[in-house]
Amino acid sequence: MFLKKYIQDIWGAVKSLATGMKRTGYYFTHHKEIITQQYPDNRDTLVLPERFKGEVVMIHDENNEHACTGCTACELACPNATIKIITKFDVDAETGKKKKAIDTFVYHLELCTMCNLCVEACPTGAIKMAQTFEHSVFDRSQLTKTLNKPGSKIRAGVE
Amino acid sequence: MWSLSNIAANIDLWLNEQVGATWAVVLEMVIAGVAVIGLFATLGLVLVIMERKVSAWMQIRLGPNRVGPKGMFQSLADTLKLLVKEGMTPGGADKLLFNVAPFVAMIVAMLLLAPLAFAKDFQLWDLNIGVLYISAVSSISVISILMAGWASNNKYSLLGAMRSGAQIVSYELSAGLAVLAIVVLTGSLRISDIIQAQENGWWLFKGHIPAIIAFIIFIIAVTAETNRAPFDMAEAESELTAGFHTEYSGMKFALFFLAEYANVFIVCAIGATLFLGGWMPFHIGNWTAFNGVMDWIPSSIWFFGKTFALIFLIMWFRWTFPRLRIDQLLNLEWKYLLPISMFNLLLVTLIAIMGWHF
Amino acid sequence: MFEEVGTTTEGDLIINMGPQHPATHGVLHLVVTLNGETIKNVEPHLGYIHRSIEKMCESLTYRQFIYVTSRMDYLSAHINNHACAMCVEKGLQLEVPPRAQVIRVLMDELTRIASHELWWGAMAMDLGAFTPFFHAFRERESINDIMEETCGARLTMNYMVPGGVMHDLHPNFQRRVKDFLQLYKSKVHEYDEMVTGNVIFQNRMKGVGIISAEDAISYGCTGPVARGSGVSCDVRKHYPYEIYDKLQFDEILETGCDSFARYMVRVREMNQSISIIEQLIDNIPEGDFQAKTKAVLKLPKGEFYSKAETARGELGVYIVSEGGTTPYRIKFRSPGFSNLSILNRMAKGGKIGDLIAAMGTLDLVIPDIDR
Secondary structure: OHHHHHHHHHHHHHHHHHHHHHHHHHHHHHHHHHOOOOOOOOOOOOOOOOOOOEEEEEEOOHHHHOOOOOOOOHHHHHHOOOEEEEEEEEEEEOOEEEEEEEEEEEEHHHHHOOOOOOHHHHOOOEEEEOOOOOOOOOOOHHEEOOOOOOOEOOOEEEE | OOHHHHHHHHHHHHHHHHHHHHHHHHHHHHHHHHHHHHHHHHHHHHHHHHHHHHHHHHHOOOOOOOOOOOHHHHHHHHHHHHHHHHOOOOOOHHHHHHHHHHHHHHHHHHHHHHHOEEEEEEOOOOOOOOOHHHHHHHHHHHHHHHHHHEEEEEEHHHHHHHHHHHHHHHHHHHHHHHHHHHHHOOOOOOOOHHHHHOOOOHHHHHHHHHHHHHHHHHHHHHHHOOOOOOOOOOHHHHHHHHHHHHHOHHHHHHHHHHHHHHHHHHHHHHHHHHHHOOOOOOOOOOOOHHHHHHHHHOOOHHHHHHHHHHHHHHHHHOOOOOOHHHHHHHHHHHHHHHHHHHHHHHHHHHHHHOOOOO | OOOOOOOOOOOOEEEEEEEOOOOEEOOOEEEEEEEEEEEEEEEEOOOOOOOOOOOHHHHHOOHHHHHHHOOOHHHHHHHHHHHHHHHHHHHHOOOHHHHHHHHHHHHHHHHHHHHHHHHHHHHHOOOOOOHHHHHHHHHHHHHHHHHHHHHOOOOOOOEEEEHHHHHHHHHHHHHHHHHHHHHHHHHHHHHHHHHHHHHHHHHHHOOOOOHHHHHHOOOOOOOOOHOOOOOOOOOOHOOOOOHHHHOOOOOOOOOOOHHEEEEEEEEHHHHHHHHHHHHHOOOOOOOOOOOOOOOOOOOEEEEEEEEOOOOOEEEEEEEEEEEOOOOOOEEEEEHHHHHHHHHHHHHOEEEEHHHHHHHHHHOOOEEEOOO
């Protein structure tokens, strides 16, 4: 009886090991199952999900105009003080009225956690998340970015 | 016909003509030494890339694919990196033992090459106690691991070395008994005799079930002896980080690494020699035409083919199984493998005495 | 009941396992007292990844603090956010639209599967089998792809906002989840072939790392660790939140009390999560994905507590509000911390290999323990 159990143990053990080896052997011979994703060198054809949160950018149209009013809602919404908005007062040439506008939209990528709260908070849809993913630079100062392009101004009609 | 033994004979002849018998022997030794070192370097490169590709494909990965065609030069690049790396010696280490240990590991592996027959009539030293020599020398390899583990002055290394000591001493037994089965069947310890005895069929097929059991036990035991998973107690990276070579870096680490692969190659070559007929081609009874075709394939191809098939088997184990616990490892040896191989040896002896084998 | 910290005697070997060690899955530092290979005492040292998340949260508004909690138990980031969002909603007495509830539950269960997949692979890797890790990542990757498409990130999604979820589901969501279900079902038998049925694995797991039911309760273990000892503690069953009370699923209980029982609980839990997803994926109600909230959230003065079942156990969120825009005090009851406390008791007397196996079945995420 002892001997029977002894042999049964060995048989069961060998069988379970062979099952595992059959599985790895299957994958060894079936290369179409390979799931490795290579580094995205195919930058031209690469499609990332549109909601992918890579970095905050400001949307500019073809006239170099954006929709940022400088209301600092994003600055308040940001948990890490990633965004700093410096405002100025534009003087309207015709009416002579002063109007608040952004001077620089400073964005600290090194502090950003891509939480998307600023984009949610923006009342005019001026900023969005871009699908970039290679953020490494040689100097930390390069990560502090100005989001509004030089010479850009607020689109007419955006309040 | 082109063969390694012809080349060797021609070189011998030419040297004897040129420099005389004494200097010819000296030069031949130098050539053999250089050839062994060259073989080891090549084996290291080939086996590392083979292991990486085998593991990658089993793990549904691509494996190395950047250096050279399909990543085939990856191990060369790794070697270059290891060569230029600083070989650190930790502060509290026993400097002599620490630095000597990797060389001991390599020397043991090189010594084991001597009695192996790589092709027909192509052997460094066909001594009459070849099998005994192999089991004697291979048990020295534990010394290098113990040296490395002790001298590192690291608790992980020490634990790994102690595990390895217990493991190799235990598994020597069943490996020895499995080898003894073939010695009993052949009636000789000489490697060339053992290969010659398999002219009309390999021992794996001629020796009935006992030979197959001996073969399985041999494979398990040598996997344990070379510290390969699932018996990689000495390294056990999830438990002991890297075991006995935790403190090694650079070329000293590379020598351990190389010695591990060289040992794998050697034990597989021994397995191929004893159970699969070494360089003997595959023959079936009296199928003359088939046997003729088989004879046409060079004997070195047969030897390396069989060896690499066994190496693949051992790699297959490694990338499939979880690791055993140290007490389970010793239980497996003393409660299962040793009784089975002793009983098996009796069976083989019976078969040999009664002449039941083919 | 709680034994004293073991004393060291002459001849004991003390090794510092960690903070950098392959088996501690992060920066856990274990001071292990050994007698040969046998473990006499294990003393976890924490604090290597303490980021004072609780204190940080006190200076963030109720909208902002949710994202920080993704960094606690990053493998079930979504469920952490969920618990926090629920606590804020409790304070605001906010009704979450049915669609948002279903989306939250779907995402929770996907996260749970992804977390268990990673644990399964890491468990096998702790025991020395490397291949299952990569096979587990095949399924996990497809969950991460679903997350990336809908939430915009793969690991720390920050998909929860008080009152619902941040975006609506991606149009591809249902199709991709169904693809995932199909993939999972075609591959799940491989888990048994490669790991569960393997004789080496079973011998390593069975009968080691024993946690009795009494110990599990007295040490405050929750989640699969307690359920492996037969302690019924699933928050989804006992204190159902969102729509869990309307769903058909079983609380997995194993009575083995050993490492293998905890392993089986998690493997079977994955199948339960799959069944929950199957019930919901074709029945996502139409409607808003987010309740209307004010721009600035202010919780009334008081104390609020809510809990959720993460992949590791019960996560409790306790908010004390003084009526302002930021919490006065936040306390997280993280499952990993309580589960770790039993490590010494379960590993004592075993071998080093048993300690690794036992630690693997606790499914520790170190940032969750330290916070």
